[in-house]
Amino acid sequence: DAKTTQPPSMDCAEGRAANLPCNHSTISGNEYVYWYRQIHSQGPQYIIHGLKNNETNEMASLIITEDRKSSTLILPHATLRDTAVYYCIVRGLNAGNMLTFGGGTRLMVKP
Amino acid sequence: NAGVTQTPKFRVLKTGQSMTLLCAQDMNHEYMYWYRQDPGMGLRLIHYSVGEGTTAKGEVPDGYNVSRLKKQNFLLGLESAAPSQTSVYFCASSRQITGELFFGEGSRLTVL
Numbered sequence A: 001d002a003k004t005t006q007p008p009s010m011d012c013a014e015g016r017a018a019n020l021p022c023n024h025s026t027i028s029g030n031e032y033v034y035w036y037r038q039i040h041s042q043g044p045q046y047i048i049h050g051l052k053n054n055e056t057n058e059m060a061s062l063i064i065t066e067d068r069k070s071s072t073l074i075l076p077h078a079t080l081r082d083t084a085v086y087y088c089i090v091r092g093l094n095a096g097n098m099l100t101f102g103g104g105t106r107l108m109v110k111p
Numbered sequence B: 001n002a003g004v005t006q007t008p009k010f011r012v013l014k015t016g017q018s019m020t021l022l023c024a025q026d027m028n029h030e031y032m033y034w035y036r037q038d039p040g041m042g043l044r045l046i047h048y049s050v051g052e053g054t055t056a057k058g059e060v061p062d063g064y065n066v067s068r069l070k071k072q073n074f075l076l077g078l079e080s081a082a083p084s085q086t087s088v089y090f091c092a093s094s095r096q097i098t099g100e101l102f103f104g105e106g107s108r109l110t111v112l
Helices: none
Strands: A009-013 A018-023 A032-038 A045-050 A061-064 A070-075 A084-091 A105-110 B004-007 B010-013 B019-025 B031-037 B043-049 B065-067 B073-078 B087-094 B107-111
Touching: A009 A018, A018 A032, A018 A084, A018 A105, A032 A061, A045 A061, A045 A070, A070 A084, B004 B087, B019 B031, B019 B087, B019 B107, B031 B073, B043 B065, B043 B073, B073 B087
Parallel strands: A009 A105, B010 B107
Antiparallel strands: A018 A070, A032 A045, A032 A084, A061 A070, A084 A105, B004 B019, B019 B073, B031 B043, B031 B087, B065 B073, B087 B107
């Protein structure tokens, strides 16, 4: 699986959009980009995933660059409850390609 | 629906003792996983299962054994606990290989 690089921490003002970047320059054609978050010490929570096209759901939007070497997770109106560690993960389709969680980005939403 | 349930949530062991962590899911998912998370770190995959009766090693399998005798249950065993196994253990399940993972709330294990 391709390795990902994320900033260790970011701040965001409450009500503003939070844009979390992820670099995955070694991604291969059949690998998906996944985002999870972990609030405090709870189990991680799935947010969104995509292959090539931009994706949107009720939680967030995922923007993947045309060359697929980087992506951005967008939380459109961050709230205090969005304070968490956000993990960007790249994985393929084979059974052995399990989700591997790196250090993630610690997002702090401030009032 | 309870989702993914882990038992126990907290446990303290002495070095050399054995124990089993139980993970149960009620979503009829084929795939199940055990991860560990050390303080300030990301999650690391210990073992996983792609279906009833099957198991496979993940990134950090040494010192652990697993069994998937029933589709809904995935057991993680420590035969001889060591202080290095002090960690928070998370179980997860998914319907498809590319599907989202549903996590349990974690089991905090301390080995003295």
